[in-house]
Amino acid sequence: MDPLLRSAEAIASAHSVIALTGAGISVESGIPPFRGAGSLWEKIDPMEFAHIGSFLKNPEKVWKGFLVGMKDMLDKARPNDGHMGLVALENLGRLGTIITQNIDGLHQLAGSGDVIEFHGNFAWQRCMDCDGLVPSSGLDLSSLPPRCACGGIYRPDCVFFGEMIPEESLARSRSLASSCDVMIVVGTSAVVQPAAMIPVIAKNSGAFIIEVNPEPTPLSHSISDRFLQGKAGHVLKTLAETVKGLIV
Ligand code: OAD
8 A cells, every 4th residue: 555545544543643853844944954965964063063061161162153053044944844734634633742853943833732842942042050041032142152131151942962851851752652553753864862762662662653754764664664755845745635535
């Protein structure tokens, strides 16, 4: 049977469907992925610019060389057909929580109702001294690193390499993964832990795993029940339309 139709049937007949998304779902919104051709880590070394140790050592360098550019890019990005495909599935009552590794806030902007931000969100900056939060949109970047009124340095409210995943996000994601019937895994290279374990937990708990990616990943031939090869925008739009056709 056609893998997309088989996936749509699994979604249409499941009690609990969740999704795990990675950078690939936002590529069609103009945000480059972290790995592969044209990727961010091809241009800058993550250990030099995205590790908490590097930030603490030289916040000015990390703001100048990485975070200002990231902010510009995220300010401009808008949801694409991939994000909207997941919203369409949710509106059909066929998708619950989205666990995302992305910090771009595009699932929420698209209209998804329950999003676990595994690596935090760039929309907020946290003062490293007083813990005060400000929206990134109101951040004064005229002098770097940006500072809070208390004098403390702002950092994005995201997880840097070398930091722990927020405990609540991790616990909730594990629990949802172990109780879902279907997991849709979109646009992740599935190499960064502990996010990469989430589909494995779901599979070991009996879930049907649908993977959407233009390229095979370590999950594709072992964990994924169906591999829908292609870009998230086209595949998720078609998947949502096919599910709709099956349930109405
Ligand atoms: P990666 O950049 O590692 O992987 C992106 C995936 O998206 C690859 O498998 C691509 O083949 C796929 N892809 C590219 N274009 C796509 C498209 N149009 N539609 C669907 N898929 C597409 O991104 P993540 O797996 O999200 O963490 O990376 C995980 C973590 O590594 C990130 O959250 C970040 C990074 O270092 C931190 O910064 C802590």
